Amino acid sequence: QVQLVESGGGLVQPGGSLRLSCTASGSIFRLGTLNWYRQAPGKQRELVAYFSSSFSTLYADSVKGRFTISRDNAKNTVYLQMNSLKPEDTAVYYCNTRPSILPWGQGTQVTVSS
DSSP states (O other), rough: OOOEEOOOEEOOOTTEEEEEEEEEOOOTTTTTTOOEEEOTTTSEEHHHHHHTEEEOEEEOOOTTEEEEEEEEEETEEEEEEOSOOOGGGGGEEEEOOOOOOOOOOOOEEEEEOO
C-alpha cells in the first residue's frame, strides 16, 4: 500500500519561508497527482494547492501568490514552497490525491509565530 511521508515543516517567523516535501512510497501514476492540504487547530482539512486535470497549478485564495506547488514525477514527490508566511498559515500540512484516496500520512507541522 502506498504511504505518504511529509517533511519540511517547522517554526518560522511571519514573513518567512518554508519548503515542504511529500514523497509517496510507491508509484501513484495510476492514482493521480499529489496535492497539498492543511488542517489548522479546530478546523476542517482544506485543499490549499493542487494540480488540475490538465496539470496546471491552482491555489486556495488564502495562499494565492505566496505558495507554489511543484512535483518530481520520477521521485513520486510533490513540493510546496511557502513564502510570506502568516500566522494563519499555522497548520499541519498533508499531501494526497484529489479526491483523497490514499491513507493520510502523519503530516508536517508548520507554525508561524514571532
